[in-house]
Amino acid sequence: MGEGAGGRSPLAPSPESHWQPPNIGSFSRRPISLREAKLDGKSQPLMKRLAILGSTGSIGQSALAVVAEHPQEFQVVGLAAGKNVGVLAAQIREFRPAWVSVQDEAAARELRETLGGFPRLEILTGREGAMAVASAPEADLVVSAMVGAVGLEPTLAAVEAGKTVALANKETLVAAGPLVMAAVAARGATLIPVDSEHSAIFQALEGQRREAVRRLWLTASGGPFWTWPAEKLAAATPAQALKHPNWAMGAKITIDSATMMNKALEVIEAGILFGLPVSRVEVFIHPQSIIHSLVEFVDGSVLAQLGWPDMRLPIAYALTYPRRLPLQGEPLDLGKVAQLTFERPDLERFPSLRLGYQAAEIGGTMPAVLNAANEMAVAAFLDGRLSFPGIPRVVEETMAAHSVLPLESLAQVLEVNDWARRHARTLIDRKAASATGF
Numbered sequence: 001m002g003e004g005a006g007g008r009s010p011l012a013p014s015p016e017s018h019w020q021p022p023n024i025g026s027f028s029r030r031p032i033s034l035r036e037a038k039l040d041g042k043s044q045p046l047m048k049r050l051a052i053l054g055s056t057g058s059i060g061q062s063a064l065a066v067v068a069e070h071p072q073e074f075q076v077v078g079l080a081a082g083k084n085v086g087v088l089a090a091q092i093r094e095f096r097p098a099w100v101s102v103q104d105e106a107a108a109r110e111l112r113e114t115l116g117g118f119p120r121l122e123i124l125t126g127r128e129g130a131m132a133v134a135s136a137p138e139a140d141l142v143v144s145a146m147v148g149a150v151g152l153e154p155t156l157a158a159v160e161a162g163k164t165v166a167l168a169n170k171e172t173l174v175a176a177g178p179l180v181m182a183a184v185a186a187r188g189a190t191l192i193p194v195d196s197e198h199s200a201i202f203q204a205l206e207g208q209r210r211e212a213v214r215r216l217w218l219t220a221s222g223g224p225f226w227t228w229p230a231e232k233l234a235a236a237t238p239a240q241a242l243k244h245p246n247w248a249m250g251a252k253i254t255i256d257s258a259t260m261m262n263k264a265l266e267v268i269e270a271g272i273l274f275g276l277p278v279s280r281v282e283v284f285i286h287p288q289s290i291i292h293s294l295v296e297f298v299d300g301s302v303l304a305q306l307g308w309p310d311m312r313l314p315i316a317y318a319l320t321y322p323r324r325l326p327l328q329g330e331p332l333d334l335g336k337v338a339q340l341t342f343e344r345p346d347l348e349r350f351p352s353l354r355l356g357y358q359a360a361e362i363g364g365t366m367p368a369v370l371n372a373a374n375e376m377a378v379a380a381f382l383d384g385r386l387s388f389p390g391i392p393r394v395v396e397e398t399m400a401a402h403s404v405l406p407l408e409s410l411a412q413v414l415e416v417n418d419w420a421r422r423h424a425r426t427l428i429d430r431k432a433a434s435a436t437g438f
């Protein structure tokens with residue numbers, strides 16, 4: 001990522017230091033907090049108090065599955081969700097949070113009716129509600145797992161409150177990475193990656209010296225269409241795109257995996273989290289999704305993290321870092337995997353990855369535009385209003401129409417996000433109405 005993009009965090013460590021950015025995970029030198037202090041001469045971690053943003057989603061539910069497996073480790077103090085009232089009500093009954101928020105008043109009314117007055121709790125709504133859950137005074141750690149740029153303000157609220165944030169919501173860092181990292185450092189907050197690729201890199205970097213790193217390698221499954229020719233891609237349907245070969249995830253990220261925009265967002269996310277230009281963040285296709293990512297060092301050594309594709313692993317690591325929790329599940333059996341294969345990405349059939357690198361190199365407000373246009377295009381594809389190749393076309397045309405500015409403030413990011421969404425919607429409407437479609 002170019003300097004203008006803030007691709008290297010302004011607060012990234014000096015080239016001589018260990019891999020211990022003040023703003024991420026802290027690579028095992030973080031002072032032990034009072035809640036983890038020794039009691040009676042023995043190290044007794046107290047329960048970690050969690051707030052989960054996006055609790056009804058794929059990551060939110062996996063996080064709660066980790067909590068349910070280790071009830072002695074965690075207490076859930078806050079849950080924020082959108083409109084899935086049925087799932088949220090069951091979570092409230094099971095985990096008894098003090099803070100709850102939903103997307104709007106209609107969802108709040110429905111939730112009150114579903115809960116039937118039990119347990120008694122105030123239900124917050126909208127942006128303010130999610131921000132209140134994110135900054136709840138009782139929470140030690142906030143899982144940021146809402147989908148899309150709507151997660152930006154609640155994530156920033158958690159950071160502003162000095163929380164440890166287990167970050168799944170990659171759109172936050174893509175849209176406003178340098179601002180988020182500056183706030184992390186200013187508030188003494190901590191970011192720990194949840195994305196499996198970034199968690200793998202985080203794990204491989206532990207204890208390493210910064211100047212020893214040559215490149216980061218992100219792996220990509222290639223999604224459901226990796227082997228499809230361009231002609232067949234032109235007619236790809238939402239149902240086909242939603243069938244990811246390896247991961248069960250929310251709809252938006254599953255479509256992003258099919259276009260490879262997910263990898264583009266992750267390249268930008270990695271540049272910001274680890275303070276490297278994106279020219280040193282490489283991608284290769286690894287259809288088995290067993291190697292979750294790798295770090296290449298200056299001596300040619302490469303360290304990787306492996307495991308079955310199961311988001312409970314990086315989530316649990318983020319929740320208890322630097323400890324590891326035992327998790328139920330089949331141990332990795334490389335004999336069963338038999339083959340690990342690798343290919344170079346194809347930027348012709350999957351132009352979204354190229355657009356991601358371009359947005360990062362241009363920097364400033366451009367990554368926010370890439371992200372916002374993509375959110376609109378994915379929604380239109382899922383609604384049957386845009387073809388599969390139309391997704392990167394809408395993103396590219398929106399980027400081309402944008403006059404890029406240096407990134408300055410949250411208000412500016414929100415404004416640019418709104419502009420890009422409006423512009424993309426106009427393009428989609430025009431194309432949907434035209435005879436040839438898009």
Ligand SMILES: NC(=O)c1ccc[n+]([C@@H]2O[C@H](COP(=O)([O-])OP(=O)(O)OC[C@H]3O[C@@H](n4cnc5c(N)ncnc54)[C@H](OP(=O)(O)O)[C@@H]3O)[C@@H](O)[C@H]2O)c1
Nearest residue numbers: 054056057058059081082083084146147168169170249250
């Ligand atoms: N799934 C994965 O394996 C995975 C892996 C790595 C990173 N991530 C990242 O993690 C994030 C979440 O992904 P996901 O797959 O868990 O998505 P998901 O299953 O679609 O869940 C999204 C969550 O966000 C909530 N939400 C959506 N709009 C909202 C709004 N306006 N206000 C409040 N809540 C809202 C949803 O609530 P309702 O459902 O109640 O409406 C749901 O709880 C994304 O940024 C994704 O890129 C996901």
